[in-house]
Amino acid sequence: MLSKKTKYGLKALAFLATKELREPVQIAEIASEENIPQKFLESILLSLRKTGFLGSKKGKGGGYYLIKDPSEIQMTSVIRVLEGPIAMVPCVSLNFYEKCDDCPDENTCAVHKLMIQVRDSALNVYRKNTLADIIIDPKIIKSKRS
Amino acid sequence: MLSKKTKYGLKALAFLATKELREPVQIAEIASEENIPQKFLESILLSLRKTGFLGSKKGKGGGYYLIKDPSEIQMTSVIRVLEGPIAMVPCVSLNFYEKCDDCPDENTCAVHKLMIQVRDSALNVYRKNTLADIIIDPKIIKSKRS
DNA sequence: GAATATCCTATTAAATCTATAGGATAAATA
DNA sequence: TATTTATCCTATAGATTTAATAGGATATTC
Numbered sequence: 020m021l022s023k024k025t026k027y028g029l030k031a032l033a034f035l036a037t038k039e040l041r042e043p044v045q046i047a048e049i050a051s052e053e054n055i056p057q058k059f060l061e062s063i064l065l066s067l068r069k070t071g072f073l074g075s076k077k078g079k080g081g082g083y084y085l086i087k088d089p090s091e092i093q094m095t096s097v098i099r100v101l102e103g104p105i106a107m108v109p110c111v112s113l114n115f116y117e118k119c120d121d122c123p124d125e126n127t128c129a130v131h132k133l134m135i136q137v138r139d140s141a142l143n144v145y146r147k148n149t150l151a152d153i154i155i156d157p158k159i160i161k162s163k164r165s
Numbered sequence: 166m167l168s169k170k171t172k173y174g175l176k177a178l179a180f181l182a183t184k185e186l187r188e189p190v191q192i193a194e195i196a197s198e199e200n201i202p203q204k205f206l207e208s209i210l211l212s213l214r215k216t217g218f219l220g221s222k223k224g225k226g227g228g229y230y231l232i233k234d235p236s237e238i239q240m241t242s243v244i245r246v247l248e249g250p251i252a253m254v255p256c257v258s259l260n261f262y263e264k265c266d267d268c269p270d271e272n273t274c275a276v277h278k279l280m281i282q283v284r285d286s287a288l289n290v291y292r293k294n295t296l297a298d299i300i301i302d303p304k305i306i307k308s309k310r311s
Numbered sequence: 312g313a314a315t316a317t318c319c320t321a322t323t324a325a326a327t328c329t330a331t332a333g334g335a336t337a338a339a340t341a
Numbered sequence: 342t343a344t345t346t347a348t349c350c351t352a353t354a355g356a357t358t359t360a361a362t363a364g365g366a367t368a369t370t371c
Contacts (some may be wrong), residue, residue, distance in 0.1 A: 021253040025331065026276050034277035045210035058331050065192035065349070078338030094279065097359070107167040119366045129299040130172050132242065136294070139285035148282070151277040154220035169360065190315070205361055224369025225315045230312070 025101040026057045027146045028063045029153075032072065032097065036089040036154045041074065043082030063101075089151035098145055105145065106138040113138075171247040172310045173201045175299075178205040178218065178243065183302045186221065188221065191227030210246075216246045235297035244291055252284040259284075 030053045038044055042075045046064060050057040064083050074086040085092070098105060099114060109117035110125055111134045118125075125131045174197045184190055186207060196203040210229050213219045220232040231238070231295045244251060245260060255263035256271055257280045264271075 020250075021276075021280065023325095026254065029276050029279070030274075043347095047347090056267075056330060059329065061348080062330090062350090068348095070207060075348060076338080077336075077346085077348045078340095080339070081337090081347050083348085084211065104166075108172065114278045127301045128176075129296075129301065130167075130175050131245075133290075133294060134167065134177070136290045137287055140290050142281055144279075144282045144286050148279060150275075153279045155273045155278060170334090189316095200339085202361060204363080207317080214317095221317060222369080223315085223317045223367075224371095226370070227368090228315050236363095278349090296318085 022102060023025075023059075025098065027060055028054065028101040029097065030065060031060060032058055032067070032085070032092070032150055033065060033154045036087050036150050037085065038084070040088065041084045041086070043076045043080065044084040044085050047068070048082075059086040067100070068161045069098070072100070085150075089154065090149045092150040093154070094145040094150070095142065097150070105141050106134065111135050111138050113142075149162070170203075170209055170249060171200070171244065173206055174213060175243065176201065177206060177210060177229075178213070178231070178238070178296055179300045181229065182296050183229050184230070186234065187230045189222045189226065189230050189233070191228040194228075212271070213246070218243070220231065222297040231296075235300065236295045238296040240291040240294040240296070240299070243296070251287050252280065255282050257281050257284050259288075268293070 031049050034049050034053055035044060046057060046061050049064075051059045064073060064075075067082065068075050072086070072092065075081070075083050075084045095105070104112045106112035106115070108119070108130065109115060110119045110128075110131055110144065119128075120127050122131070127152065129163040177195050180195050180199055192203060192207050195201065195210075196206045198221065206241075210219060210221075214221050214239070218232070218238065219229045219311035221227065221229050241251070242266060250258045250261040254276065255261060256265045256268065256274075256277055268274050268277070280301070
């Protein structure tokens with residue numbers, strides 16, 4: 020299951036991606052537009068700022084904003100920051116590797132063999148998607164229809 | 166993250182797949198060979214029996230055994246029984262669909278768009294793998310080398 | 312009928328996730 | 342410079358889920 024943190028974080032990033040770069044948007048606005056508990060969102064945006072995805076500005080007219088173009092923001096890095104490992108078991112994780120204490124030999128482990136494939140398939144998806152790829156601007160849809 | 170339940174269940178199935186069909190193997194043997202807490206494994210095997218993957222026999226000489234050929238056991242169904250939905254969010258789940266209460270429109274949801282792809286890629290992997298595909302019999306490896 | 316091994320329900324313990332509280336800090340503005 | 346505004350930050354409460362165990366019932370073998 021995707022955590023709420025990741026879900027909310029992605030929605031917030033997508034929301035900011037529809038705005039002008041470096042135009043601060045307040046937490047309150049994002050929270051109400053995307054139906055996210057405000058205090059929870061606050062902590063998520065904070066961590067996205069600390070990990071280099073967002074910039075922020077304090078005081079009146081302040082808020083959060085993207086510091087990179089959406090097409091430069093890869094889903095692999097967003098997911099790793101928000102959700103943690105992409106792999107479903109630590110023993111197949113590229114960035115968070117850990118040996119299983121119950122498994123004597125990864126090379127003969129059925130779970131390992133299966134989860135390597137699952138990891139690779141998820142990686143493929145995350146690698147080929149940037150923030151720009153997943154945002155769906157209703158305005159764009161409208162103009163395509165007309 | 167893959168739950169321990171799923172991990173243990175898969176390992177147990179893989180273990181049984183290396184044995185003769187319908188030859189009962191005791192929980193205690195599987196547990197010690199695969200380093201799984203016995204009582205926990207007991208409950209897992211019970212649910213695998215109730216969902217039609219395993220047969221069992223009580224009393225002396227009893228145990229659990231596969232009732233289908235490993236090549237007939239698809240990973241999609243194993244994962245769904247042990248882990249639950251393959252999708253990471255209910256709103257993209259084929260078998261466990263649920264609408265997000267915070268999301269007014271799935272068609273314009275960035276998370277939805279991304280998670281559809283992740284679900285499909287995972288499905289592809291689980292669909293093309295049967296239990297037979299993931300077991301790695303050390304004997305087979307040896308004979309290939311010699 | 313004794314031994315063996317699964318069957319079954321309930322419960323505890325631990326970990327993780329979700330959400331909130333409450334004040335500190337910094338910037339704008341009047 | 343005081344006031345307002347909005348992020349910053351740490352801590353913690355509450356809820357949920359997961360992992361594991363307990364203990365006895367049932368069925369089978371010999």
